[in-house]
Amino acid sequence: MKPIYHDTIVVGGGLAGLRAALELNRRNVKVALISKVYPLRSHSVAAQGGINAALGNHPRGYYDNWEKHAFDTVKGSDYLADQDAVIRMTKEALERVIELEHWGCPFDRNDEGKIAQRPFGGAGFPRTCYSTDKTGHALLHTLYEQIVKFRQIAERKELVLYNEWLVTKMVVEDGKCIGLIGLDIKSGNLSAFKTNAVIFATGGSGRIYGKTTNALINTGMGMAVPYWSGVPLKDMEFIQFHPTTLVGKNILITEGCRGEGGYLLNNKGERFLEKYKDSEKTMEVAPRDIISRNITKEIMEGGGYEDPADPTSRHVLLDLRHLGEDRIMSRLSGIREICMKFAGIDPVYEPIPVQPGQHYTMGGIDCNIESETQIKGLYVAGEAACVSVHGANRLGGNSLLETIVFGTVAGENAANYTQGTTYGSVPSPTGRRPPRCNNKDNILDDALKCENRKIESILNSNGNENPSNIREELNKLMEENVGIFRNAEALKSALNRIKQLQERYTSISLNYKERRTNLSLMWVLELKGSLDVAEAIIAGALAREESRGSQFRTDFTERNDEDFLKHTLAYFSDEGVRLDYKEVTLGRFEPKAREY
Amino acid sequence: MVQKREICFKVFRFDPDRDSKPYFQAYQVPFVRKDLTVLEGLFYIQEKLDNSLAFRSSCRSAVCGSCAMHINGGYGLACNTLVSSLKGNKITIRPLGHMNIIKDLFVDLEPFWKKYEFIKPYLISKTLPSDHERLQSHSERAKLDGLIDCILCGCCYSSCMVTLTKDEYLGPAALLWANRFYVDSRDDAKDERLAIVNVENGVWRCHTIFNCHQSCPKSLNPASCITNLKMKLI
Ligand SMILES: Cc1cc2nc3c(=O)[nH]c(=O)nc-3n(C[C@H](O)[C@H](O)[C@H](O)COP(=O)(O)OP(=O)(O)OC[C@H]3O[C@@H](n4cnc5c(N)ncnc54)[C@H](O)[C@@H]3O)c2cc1C
Numbered sequence A: 001m002k003p004i005y006h007d008t009i010v011v012g013g014g015l016a017g018l019r020a021a022l023e024l025n026r027r028n029v030k031v032a033l034i035s036k037v038y039p040l041r042s043h044s045v046a047a048q049g050g051i052n053a054a055l056g057n058h059p060r061g062y063y064d065n066w067e068k069h070a071f072d073t074v075k076g077s078d079y080l081a082d083q084d085a086v087i088r089m090t091k092e093a094l095e096r097v098i099e100l101e102h103w104g105c106p107f108d109r110n111d112e113g114k115i116a117q118r119p120f121g122g123a124g125f126p127r128t129c130y131s132t133d134k135t136g137h138a139l140l141h142t143l144y145e146q147i148v149k150f151r152q153i154a155e156r157k158e159l160v161l162y163n164e165w166l167v168t169k170m171v172v173e174d175g176k177c178i179g180l181i182g183l184d185i186k187s188g189n190l191s192a193f194k195t196n197a198v199i200f201a202t203g204g205s206g207r208i209y210g211k212t213t214n215a216l217i218n219t220g221m222g223m224a225v226p227y228w229s230g231v232p233l234k235d236m237e238f239i240q241f242h243p244t245t246l247v248g249k250n251i252l253i254t255e256g257c258r259g260e261g262g263y264l265l266n267n268k269g270e271r272f273l274e275k276y277k278d279s280e281k282t283m284e285v286a287p288r289d290i291i292s293r294n295i296t297k298e299i300m301e302g303g304g305y306e307d308p309a310d311p312t313s314r315h316v317l318l319d320l321r322h323l324g325e326d327r328i329m330s331r332l333s334g335i336r337e338i339c340m341k342f343a344g345i346d347p348v349y350e351p352i353p354v355q356p357g358q359h360y361t362m363g364g365i366d367c368n369i370e371s372e373t374q375i376k377g378l379y380v381a382g383e384a385a386c387v388s389v390h391g392a393n394r395l396g397g398n399s400l401l402e403t404i405v406f407g408t409v410a411g412e413n414a415a416n417y418t419q420g421t422t423y424g425s426v427p428s429p430t431g432r433r434p435p436r437c438n439n440k441d442n443i444l445d446d447a448l449k450c451e452n453r454k455i456e457s458i459l460n461s462n463g464n465e466n467p468s469n470i471r472e473e474l475n476k477l478m479e480e481n482v483g484i485f486r487n488a489e490a491l492k493s494a495l496n497r498i499k500q501l502q503e504r505y506t507s508i509s510l511n512y513k514e515r516r517t518n519l520s521l522m523w524v525l526e527l528k529g530s531l532d533v534a535e536a537i538i539a540g541a542l543a544r545e546e547s548r549g550s551q552f553r554t555d556f557t558e559r560n561d562e563d564f565l566k567h568t569l570a571y572f573s574d575e576g577v578r579l580d581y582k583e584v585t586l587g588r589f590e591p592k593a594r595e596y
Numbered sequence B: 001m002v003q004k005r006e007i008c009f010k011v012f013r014f015d016p017d018r019d020s021k022p023y024f025q026a027y028q029v030p031f032v033r034k035d036l037t038v039l040e041g042l043f044y045i046q047e048k049l050d051n052s053l054a055f056r057s058s059c060r061s062a063v064c065g066s067c068a069m070h071i072n073g074g075y076g077l078a079c080n081t082l083v084s085s086l087k088g089n090k091i092t093i094r095p096l097g098h099m100n101i102i103k104d105l106f107v108d109l110e111p112f113w114k115k116y117e118f119i120k121p122y123l124i125s126k127t128l129p130s131d132h133e134r135l136q137s138h139s140e141r142a143k144l145d146g147l148i149d150c151i152l153c154g155c156c157y158s159s160c161m162v163t164l165t166k167d168e169y170l171g172p173a174a175l176l177w178a179n180r181f182y183v184d185s186r187d188d189a190k191d192e193r194l195a196i197v198n199v200e201n202g203v204w205r206c207h208t209i210f211n212c213h214q215s216c217p218k219s220l221n222p223a224s225c226i227t228n229l230k231m232k233l234i
């Protein structure tokens, strides 16, 4: 079968993917956007609190600038972020956020009518721009609106959407990405795509954990696809646990609640963060990793609440009552709705039961400051990528920023690359593409056949494993052994158990064998991604014998710059993960102890 | 010991390739946790009982619009409907209405998206400051509240009596978005926007029955948006 050809392909319809597609198309490059859900259903839609940019619109933000934003980010990262990348992000933040306003993003406003900004954890100034507590929704709609607009404007080159297609494989030849294999979820058919450049913007992998704020679709498959093709994953051991997720469903209760003045209380009604040295000064707006650890300690020391029938329900309280109904209604209306709908609690009158939960994947597909990977023609952006701007711990409001800034960077570089490789610098006079080597078609066709066989073997399997049992065990394992507090013994046992789960995966079977709209088949394919990415997380965590940012090792409680001020690279192989390391780019800010 | 209870999910099933007509299939779902949602119940069925059941989901927190369906007589989101909030010991689930079935609860939303795209859902501005944001007062911004919260789930569209009989009607969701851009102080295409909806299958088709308002899981009011646009046209 002849592959489907597009000049460039973006995989992922979240903020990073949409921004990349817009950038490509703006530069007159034809682009196809493949997403396993309608773009507006992407996980980005759930972001609540806001996006950082040192606009200095807040009265207390007068002296803020990109350099202070960069410093806060590097310090927050526990010095593992690459400083050149952080500087690029914080500088370009201003232009990108203004552009979002110009495109119609309904930001909240201050009294002067400028974009409003709120304080966020780990930031020296109020620099988080927001749209009530639904910033991700506002941003994703704004970018998707531009996609619709671009598609309607006649002069724009083509921008094609493949909605509800799951990319299962990336095809690499001679160190170059030449195409992809995608599954049309509705029909169940696989197709090969041929292209010059691919941008992966496939989001995070939170669903590897049981308690997570992430969407159900954040399985890790999006990171696994390039990983399987030889691209390393970087710093995967750094998993952010958000301190405040709603007990039961683990839906995020935004940091904005604390930014607005909410209190964290133990079972004696005390603001217990003052008992801990690393949070006594900044209290509720201390960085996430610190608060998550201190909540967990407080609970372990008996300061939490617990439903005796369910030990996983241990929690503390987040009290917003003193903010008053007006403020809660105007700035935190989404949170109020979540509490009322999912827990039957009105935060105007009752405190919210909260516990830490997995929230963000700091690590991701390894790339440089230009969003380039080790594979030519493969670019990555957003939560799926690791540039690294978040290092060992991400500051709230920086990841939406990363999607927008590096989505743009990836789009720009992929555009230049494509224009360089297809036409040279001058467009061909006929406007037609030069003939392409058919050899690639054969390679893609082989890959397609191989993927088809894989699917057939899952459907025809007469094994006895129910995939959902494997996923549940994986979730539990990651919660228990690879959570907020880690040690060698637990990690080693986790690594063994992952291998067993991978083994059991080979005897998975489904009681529905058709291909058409087989959602169970889709989840099975994704589960393989979850398992392999989990293995990279554990291997990285075990080898990193230090505590830094979000990784806390009870057997190595200090940061160790001498041995571990470096990025972990995890390579996929059939025998298991192979680890390597990479320098951190320092420069402007000297590593210091991270104190708040 | 927690008492093990079960609840019956009666689910609409249809595979147009294999079934001559739709039917309902009953499944027993354990109801142990009091915060069990309809979506979690559907996953239990798909994962533990019957891998063939097809439905959409993503955020599980009522913000992405994937899981809209008809639950016990009304449209709503499966992910924020607690089983405990429903009466009786049986839950009847159907797909969104006025849409072609791809499989079971998985419907073809293309016509819905086409209508949304038709109203030019993007800000049109003639002039822009070069290096700073446009200003907007609190009261101008407040006009967007209750409009920008739409998650395009399709509940209003499915519950509308007019979309039921008139395929070409733009429907409540698209018209809400038309109004969202119309009332934005930063938009410079007011006349064009009114012209787009001032057509036979635009605002004039709405009979102000308010089903859309009642069925909106975000408590938005598309009918009042349509009324606003009508007022501007007369
Ligand atoms: C509840 C919540 C609140 C948050 N709040 C904030 C906040 O206030 N501020 C902030 O800065 N950050 C916040 N974050 C983090 C931020 O929202 C995410 O990091 C960011 O939105 C990720 O965007 P993305 O474009 O990289 O990925 P996503 O939005 O996750 O998009 C990934 C896309 O890839 C597609 N995809 C994935 N795999 C495949 C595949 N194999 N084939 C085809 N398509 C695929 C999906 O369909 C999707 O379209 C929050 C996160 C959560 C969980």
Ligand code: FES
Residues within 6 Å of the ligand: B056, B057, B058, B059, B060, B061, B062, B063, B064, B065, B066, B067, B068, B077, B078, B079, B080
């Ligand atoms: S799954 Fe997103 S709205 Fe229900």
